[in-house]
Amino acid sequence: MGVISTSREGSTPDAAARPMMPRVPLVKTAVFGAVVLLLILLVVQPFGWVLYNSFHDDLSGAWTLGNYARTFQSADLVEPLVNSLILAVATAVIAIGIGVPLAWLVSRTDMPFRRTIRVLTLTAFVTPSFIGATGWILLAAPNSGWLNALWRLVAGADAGPLLNIYSMAGAIFICGIYTVPYSFTMVSSALDEMAVELEDAAATLGSGTLRTMLSITIPLVTPAVIASFILSFIQGLTLFGVPAFLLTPTGIPVVTTKLAEFYQQFPPEIFMAAAYCMPLLLVTAMLFWMRRRILGRKQYVTISGKTRAGRQIHLGGARWPMFFAALLMPLFSVLLPYAALLLVSLTRAWGQGLSWENLSLYWYWWALFGNSETLTAIVNSLLFSTLGATLCIALGTVVAYIVERRMMPGARLLGAVATVPIIIPGIVLSVGFFAAYTRAPLNLYGTPMLLIAAFAATFLPIAYAHGGAILKGIGPDLERAARSLGAGEGRTFLSITVPLMGGGLVSGWFLVFIPIIRELSVAVFLITPKTNVMTTLIYNAKDGGNYEAVCAMSVLLLLMTLLLVAVARPLAQLTGARRTSRKAAEAAGVVPA
């Protein structure tokens, strides 16, 4: 701000004559400067501390390479790395394998109840995966799981379990279905924005629906597919709750559960934990490098000044079968586990089983009014998520724009910086934020700003990746037109690019908002009694074994988030830039009506 106002005061008469267009380089410098500064404060500094820590010895505090040597030499530490990679690849394959077709069905076809499927998939997104895992433990634990009990009714009491959630397959299943919403949201928003002329061309040339989808539609959204593949992969690497609940009982260690051990033992090995994350960084960097190889020379521009999206593909007789197939995903990720959680939350003492005497709303009463913490935590969760998501999406979009349009030297480096946080598991990141924000220049410790900054930084990669995927689809023609008519870069961005990104930005906001509201690990060392959030409360209740409370609070968290999404989405669409800008563009003759 300061820079801008000084520049105004000292502006040339020429600039003063055009008050609407301040001198471009100064504004540009100011904006870029602010972006770089924010990235340094939010990402470089905390990550720098993680890196710095990784080269230090936990006991003596001296410089060492010992942590890295241990990471690659000890079989105890290599095994979890391998397991984590298996889990991550499988998670990403499931997320893409289910998420992409589902997105296509919902965005581009006339499948019945598309909105319902969309909302239910979003509901899965709202669910913290450790809560999903809890629900599935109730359903598919080998001896007590309700689905297994049903199976024994059919197959006989001595039959072995049909499902065993305590297994690698179980963990992959849970990680997969709770990661589908990532790929679903990213790909469906790309599909929503996509032009149809190429599809039309294919249809004209006699290509069938399936062939058009496979050879035209899906390849056109490759950037979104790859971005969501990488995100899902990273999810599989960094999730803690699911492996902690499902893999610990079978003795399969993964990186995040091993990290938790570093923190839980005495004395804690915080610096060792920092070093132990670095292989994840390496693997993910390789993925991004592969992405560049794949996307590098191709063009994915589908939004230009010439066409508009919105054609539906008729599924014909496959409509209903497709609907039932699409319903499986919400069935597994939402309906079944929440049914289990709901039943437990409605019992006074869940070990008593289901009976009329045991039925009670007590735990809901308790969660809302019986203790002083929940209401504060609900308010905090909503407030931090809203502010964090807004900051995150604003910064992520601008960075994506700078990178995609190569607007400054070293732009790609900015992109790399914006991608780093998500690869570092939350608990390690938490220590980085702690170190960065308990000292000058940004001493935020104990304030809500600390959590907001940490949340925004943690999910910046999602905002950035999402913004990048949308921008890849928006042709620079309209921007060039604006530029050649004399608009500055800032103005072009605000009045052309942002409106064109419109709907995508809204979905991007939710893509960040929801993970923030359900985030647990990052908050661990940052919350204070006054800035407690819902997930830490739920985890505390789980830690204390209070299952009914866990379930009741989980259901409340879900309802609360859904309510907010229900209110915010139409609101965002009503006031959102997209429609108005399109109308304005139509009126101005830029976009054909």
Add this chain to the structure above:
Amino acid sequence: MMEFSRRRLLKTTGLVGTALLSGGLAGAAFSRIAAASVADDPLYAAAKKEGKLTLYWGSYEQQTMEEIRDAFKAKYPGIDVNLLRQASQTVYTRLRMELQNGVYECDSLGTTNLLHYTELKKVGALASFEPADAVNLPDAFRNLDPDMMYHVGAISLTSINYAPRKVSAPPTSWQALLEDQWHGKITTGSPASSGDVANWVVAIRRKYGDDFLRAFGKQKPKVGQSNVDTVTDILSGERVVGSGAPFSYTLTQKAAGNPIDVVAPSDDAILNLGVTGVLAKAPHPNAARLFTNFLYSKEVSQILQKNFWPTLRKDVAWAEGRSLDQLKWYRNTGDDLGPEVAEGIAKWKELVR
């Protein structure tokens, strides 16, 4: 001048007010000697001046801890209490990072691991303080530290729990858990995640050596994280017997109407002490001392009794008339348990899973 006279005026009014008040309350005061002693307590006066107290506590679950906090606030109005209740190791790691970064937020630390306090004492991070009411503690747990840097904050027992509807004759000793009939039926926590389970592993190795762990591993127990998971597994029906199980928490769940019960093993329940200390650089040192002393009050022991925790006073019995004398117990003692715990965890990983 003006300020001087105003101050004098205030002072005079204060004096007159106090005189009137004490005169008026004199009659009531006789019947409320306890209340009067709280008001006269110089520690309370100093704590009230500080006006705030920040607790980093991992001992006791959320609900009990909140009740203790609320009772403290009721007894000592004017002190705002901030309670950070997370797992013991989490609050300790947080405190450690704060100290390393020169942040002084925490007044009183309460965790389930004695090692935290020996480390803090070594670096001079604890303040010495002798809580007057600690004389009420059971004799075995008094003067935990000769220098009065840390004190007992909680007593917890590790035992065996089971599903009474499915098990008519539960195992009554640790050794009995190795019988064939419990193969595939046992649930337990992990020593790598739970301090109580680690403590149990150390004790069981002292008693029976690694042979016990080897045979225990052959029983194919389900290893969760916290020892609380044993209760969850028994209530859900996934397993029927829990080893290294929390005594108090199981009784709480039983009282809530859940079909679960607890056995104090004949070859000793394993006792672990929760410890508490006042930080040397506590921003509210007097409030922290007041709180430490409050832990040994009747109020707190009654709260503990209600929540099925062993009480911190000889004169307040445990819930259902239980007491420490009625059961056989064992506590890991020794100056440096650290390496023994690490060794126990390593052996566990080798032999149990």
